[in-house]
Amino acid sequence: MKIGIVGGTGEIGEGMALRLSPKYDVIVGSREETKAVTTCEACREALAGQGIPCSLSGVSNQRAVDEGDVVVLAIPFKHVAPTLKTLGGFEDKIVISPVNPIERETYFYYAPPPEGSAAMMIRSMLPETATVCAAFNNIAANRWKKIDEELDYSVAVCCDDAAAKQTVMEIVNNVSHLRAYDAGPLAAASMVESVTPLLLNIGRFNRMRDVGVRFV
Amino acid sequence: MKIGIVGGTGEIGEGMALRLSPKYDVIVGSREETKAVTTCEACREALAGQGIPCSLSGVSNQRAVDEGDVVVLAIPFKHVAPTLKTLGGFEDKIVISPVNPIERETYFYYAPPPEGSAAMMIRSMLPETATVCAAFNNIAANRWKKIDEELDYSVAVCCDDAAAKQTVMEIVNNVSHLRAYDAGPLAAASMVESVTPLLLNIGRFNRMRDVGVRFV
Structure with a gap:
């Protein structure tokens, strides 16, 4: 399976490329293809260095789609x-949103768009044949990149299509020690996204770093 | 320290009485005092039966306050x-809100009042000298009542007063294996409350019971 990463040279994108490319063909996209090529070289x-084979190629965001x-x-x-306004070709794709709309005052808070969540906004911007899944929302960027450490977290997955949800949950379960949980339809993604500012607050007010979550 | 429980004969109230009365003087309140007395007898x-001494008394909700x-x-x-409209005497009290505004369709979702959260609504209804803390929001009622099982969860605490927050975090840390985390000011409680419908969805869609949360 080929996984395209739009924004694959950003902090989370690069970390996801590191974690996914040992298992999947990962197509790292960037606004500048040369940056994507450089990121792929760094990941390789x-x-x-850890003796892990991988499959990575650096391209434009559009080619990643x-x-x-x-x-x-x-x-x-x-x-x-x-970004979505500059891209096309999402027809029949499974689109994963790890996106969290967060604002910051003296604390972090959830600031969703009028659609109710980032995931719902993304769905409204894509063609009807694209299937949006919220997943990987609550994992700190730093953790993605520390490939010598396991990711031992729960991952809530929201999606309206059972087959696409199953595909995404399998991807989740193939990354380190992540465990995927079905968290309902895409409309329920707001409750997944809003866990992230909570975790940022827990980190900030308890002097902890890169806090994650487990459902027990 | 005396802890009054308004609604102490409900499912969560009774469970909290069971867990708190071995460590604190617990005043169980109810709309009907006789029900509170009965609940206290059952708890005792x-x-x-587990050889645990406790301090419990059953009274009206107003006397619990x-x-x-x-x-x-x-x-x-x-x-x-x-309920708050029928009660007075909250001046100078620390008021704990474990309340979660939740609605249900085919999934559970967070349905906060205009104030932004149950905690903020409660603050708006109480005198200024009362200090509201959100705590214990994400623990399933069934778990509270199973006193032969430890509660091994994280508990996010939101409050605007540092001393009151410290008091509530100490109470949390005195219950079973619960671990209190400072989750910021009361305005951040919406993100704590909305974890509960997420946990209900995780339970529902993954056939799990009484799902709780750990911050790791």
Whole structure:
């Protein structure tokens, strides 16, 4: 299976490329293809250092969409709408949203768009034959990149299509020690996204780093 | 320290009485004092069966407020506003809200009041000298009552007053294996409350019971 990562040179995108490319063909996209190529080289080197084979190629964001069976939108919320307006070709794709709309005052808080969640906004911007799944929302960027450490977290997955949800849950369960949980339809993604500012607050007010979540 | 439980004969209220009365003087309140007395007897028996001494008394909801240094509002969200309108005497009290405004369609979702959260609504209904803390929001009622099982969860605590927050976090840390985390000001409680419908969805869609949460 080919997984395209839009924004694959950002912090979370690069971390996801590191974690997914040992298991899947990962197509790293970027606004600048040369940056994507550089990121792939860095990932290959890091993985080779651990003796881990991988499949990575660096391309434009549009080619990451075109070539991916599954497309991950690894971009900050504020860049999602402008980026999606420049891209096409999402027909029949499974689109994973790890995106969380968060604002910050003296604390972090959930600031969803009028659609109710980033996931629902993304669905409204894509063609009807694209299937949006919320997943990987609550994992800190730093954790993705520390490939010598296991990711031992729960991952809530929201999606309206049972087959696409199953595909995404299998991808989740193939990454480190992540465990996928069905968290209902896409409309329930707001409750998954809003866990992230809660975790940021827990980190901030208890002097902890990169807090994650487990459902027990 | 005396802890008054408004709604102490409900499912969560009774469970909290069971878990708190071995460590604190617990004043169980109810709309009907006789029900509170009966609940206390049942709790005493259950705890005696495990050889655990406790301090419990059954009274009216108003007396639970009057006698408690800390008052827990162990009532369903829809009953909170009507109940608070019948009660007074909250001046200078620490008021714990474990309340979660949740609605259900084919899935559970967070349905906060205009104030942004149950905790913020409760604050708006109480005198200024009362200090509201959100805590114990994400623990299933069934788990509270199974006193032969440890509660091994994380508990996010939101409050605007540092001393009151410390008091509530100490109470949390005195219950079974619960671990309290500072989750910021009361305005951040919406993100704590909305974890509960997420956990209900995880339970429902993965055939799990009484799902809880750990921050790791």
